[in-house]
Amino acid sequence: MDLVNIIYRYVNRFLNSEQLIEALENIDLKKFSEEEVNEIIKLKKDIKEIIKNIPCEIDEIEIQREKNINKFLKLFDKIKNNPKNDEKTKKFIDKKYDEFLKDKKEIRDCGPRYNKIFELLNNNSVYIKYCKNMNDLELLNFITQYISVPVPPLINQEVFNALVLAGIKEDKKEAIWRLAMTYHHRGKDFSKIIDYFIKVRDDYYLAELISGVHEDLDLDSIIDKVLKTNDLKFIKKVASTEYIEPIFTNEQKEKVKKFI
Numbered sequence: 163m164d165l166v167n168i169i170y171r172y173v174n175r176f177l178n179s180e181q182l183i184e185a186l187e188n189i190d191l192k193k194f195s196e197e198e199v200n201e202i203i204k205l206k207k208d209i210k211e212i213i214k215n216i217p218c219e220i221d222e223i224e225i226q227r228e229k230n231i232n233k234f235l236k237l238f239d240k241i242k243n244n245p246k247n248d249e250k251t252k253k254f255i256d257k258k259y260d261e262f263l264k265d266k267k268e269i270r271d272c273g274p275r276y277n278k279i280f281e282l283l284n285n286n287s288v289y290i291k292y293c294k295n296m297n298d299l300e301l302l303n304f305i306t307q308y309i310s311v312p313v314p315p316l317i318n319q320e321v322f323n324a325l326v327l328a329g330i331k332e333d334k335k336e337a338i339w340r341l342a343m344t345y346h347h348r349g350k351d352f353s354k355i356i357d358y359f360i361k362v363r364d365d366y367y368l369a370e371l372i373s374g375v376h377e378d379l380d381l382d383s384i385i386d387k388v389l390k391t392n393d394l395k396f397i398k399k400v401a402s403t404e405y406i407e408p409i410f411t412n413e414q415k416e417k418v419k420k421f422i
Contacts (some may be wrong), residue, residue, distance in 0.1 A: 164189050165202065166292045169283045173269040174311035175227060179213045179279060186245065198288045205286055212278050219273030225311050230310065231266045235259065237373070241405050254344060256308070280313075298328035306340035313342045314344045319351060327353045335359070335367050339374075348376045353383075360387050365399035385414055389421050398422060 168185045168257040171177045185205050191199045241416040300324040329338040342352050401418050
């Protein structure tokens with residue numbers, strides 16, 4: 163798993179090429195077969211050659227990455243001083259804000275160098291082997307190391323649902339929320355996540371999900387599901403979340419007000 167995590171971090175630009183080499187140098191090769199060790203040694207040699215000969219240039223992914231970070235910083239900055247936040251919410255927001263701020267300052271590979279190393283890593287036989295050996299829970303934990311990444315694993319809706327169910331079984335609300343954030347704008351159906359947060363009456367994660375991926379959601383359906391619970395306390399908590407309130411139309415807000 164060490165190799166898989168290192169490559170995933172580079173592919174999603176959480177490591178630059180120098181940090182990638184350092185991480186690969188620190189892998190415990192005793193965990194691998196002789197053939198795999200030779201493949202890893204060759205991989206390091208090839209990466210060093212790319213670093214030596216191919217430059218970095220700012221690209222669209224790097225520009226978009228910074229835009230996304232700024233978006234989350236602005237969101238968390240807006241809500242972190244809300245006097246209505248309980249202690250759990252304050253800690254969560256402060257932690258995420260600091261993580262995004264640190265991420266923004268990191269130096270990343272991009273352009274020709276990134277593309278060349280990406281191709282090399284993505285086609286590495288040892289990496290592919292260990293990726294395929296992960297079970298659903300391992301894959302969920304692997305994907306959700308970060309809230310959102312530019313290059314998540316390519317999975318279909320069936321696999322996505324299996325990961326959601328694995329998270330529900332272990333009550334991993336944070337991981338399930340991160341999974342949705344990771345696959346925002348990637349054609350995934352988040353209804354199983356919505357249904358789970360409503361079932362366990364988690365107004366906090368439901369509101370965070372709506373705030374983060376509302377373009378991918380059927381808001382009318384969510385409102386109907388929340389009202390169908392007849393849980394007035396839960397309904398009021400969701401309806402009073404100030405940072406999702408602007409997302410709903412006047413008609414949707416009026417429907418909730420009439421019910422309350």
